[in-house]
Amino acid sequence: MEAERDKTLWxxxxxxxxxxxxxxSYLVVNAFLWALWYFNSTYQSHYSGxxxxxxxxxxxxxxxxxxxxDAYHARHDAAAAREYEKLTRKKNS
Known part of the structure; x- marks a missing residue:
């Protein structure tokens, strides 16, 4: 059981x-794109939209x-574990 928990935490x-x-990556790439747009749009005075x-x-x-x-709030593994336990109890009873 302990090894299984370690896999889950990993x-x-x-x-x-x-x-x-x-x-x-999001911050770096978007900062670059916005800077590119800003410096390019200073040469265009007819911008709209x-x-x-x-x-x-x-x-x-x-x-x-x-x-x-997915990284911080998803509990798919916990739900699958509960369902597995439920099926195991049902099979054994």
Whole structure:
């Protein structure tokens, strides 16, 4: 049982580290895109509408939110373990 718990904790730890790397990439890339847009738009005086980096920021931000949920709030393993225990008790009774 202890070895199984260690595997679960290791899996959660890996998801959290992956999320933190995802955040770092998100911040660096989006800062670059917004800077690129800003310095490019200073030469264009006829700008109107939503800046194009907003689409990247919103889309990637949505994926980042799902990654956050999966790393810190998802309890899929716990639900599967409860269901397994329930089926085992039902089979043995």
């Amino acid at each position: 899996k959660i730890a890996k998801k959290r580290v992956a999320f933190k790397r995802h955040v770092s 939503l800046p194009w980096p907003a689409w990247v920021t919103l889309g990637w931000g949505t994926a980042l939110a799902f990654s956050y949920y």
